[in-house]
Amino acid sequence: MKTPNRKLHAEPFLLLGLLWGCSGADIKYAPAPQLLPSHIQKIAIRPFANKTQQFGLEDKLTLRAVDEFLRDGRYPVVPESKADGVVIGEIARYILTPIQYDANLVATVYKLQILLNLKFLDLSTQTYLWEEENLEGILNYLAPTLPGGKTEEAAREEIWDILARDIVKRTVEGFGSVTGASRRRVNPQQLPPQKKE
Numbered sequence: 001m002k003t004p005n006r007k008l009h010a011e012p013f014l015l016l017g018l019l020w021g022c023s024g025a026d027i028k029y030a031p032a033p034q035l036l037p038s039h040i041q042k043i044a045i046r047p048f049a050n051k052t053q054q055f056g057l058e059d060k061l062t063l064r065a066v067d068e069f070l071r072d073g074r075y076p077v078v079p080e081s082k083a084d085g086v087v088i089g090e091i092a093r094y095i096l097t098p099i100q101y102d103a104n105l106v107a108t109v110y111k112l113q114i115l116l117n118l119k120f121l122d123l124s125t126q127t128y129l130w131e132e133e134n135l136e137g138i139l140n141y142l143a144p145t146l147p148g149g150k151t152e153e154a155a156r157e158e159i160w161d162i163l164a165r166d167i168v169k170r171t172v173e174g175f176g177s178v179t180g181a182s183r184r185r186v187n188p189q190q191l192p193p194q195k196k197e
Contacts, residue, residue, distance in 0.1 A: 044083035049090035068164035137163040
């Protein structure tokens, strides 16, 4: 009795192997950017609220954010009465932690962490286009008594620069452009309170 000649067709398996081998490292997830609507041409920055025990943080961050928007130049910064959209934020947490000590238990390295909650209000529709909670600015630095060390105030100034760049990037380049501990939402179903002028 003659057994049928079963040839294994290798071509489909080779093709499958080649496709599988080529697919991994070069494929990246790149969602479409969610940019501001075209009717938003001018932006205002409402003075930041400060929910921490540290006095005066909100003024410095607000000024730094305005400076960064002016430096970026894509959207003019105007008073809220003339704006199409408003960046609204609050400093939610301010955490200063010693993370390294010397032999005498004197702190030598500190970690400063500042968390913001941000929203963007479309004034024409009176809706928030996006919210970002817990946008984080973080910096480890040496105590001022050590060579190359800095004061808490100097560390804060560096964090203001980091956060101001992130606020502009988040607003101009769209949802998902900032990473970290933040929880992001687009188009939450809530309306802001009407501003009285």
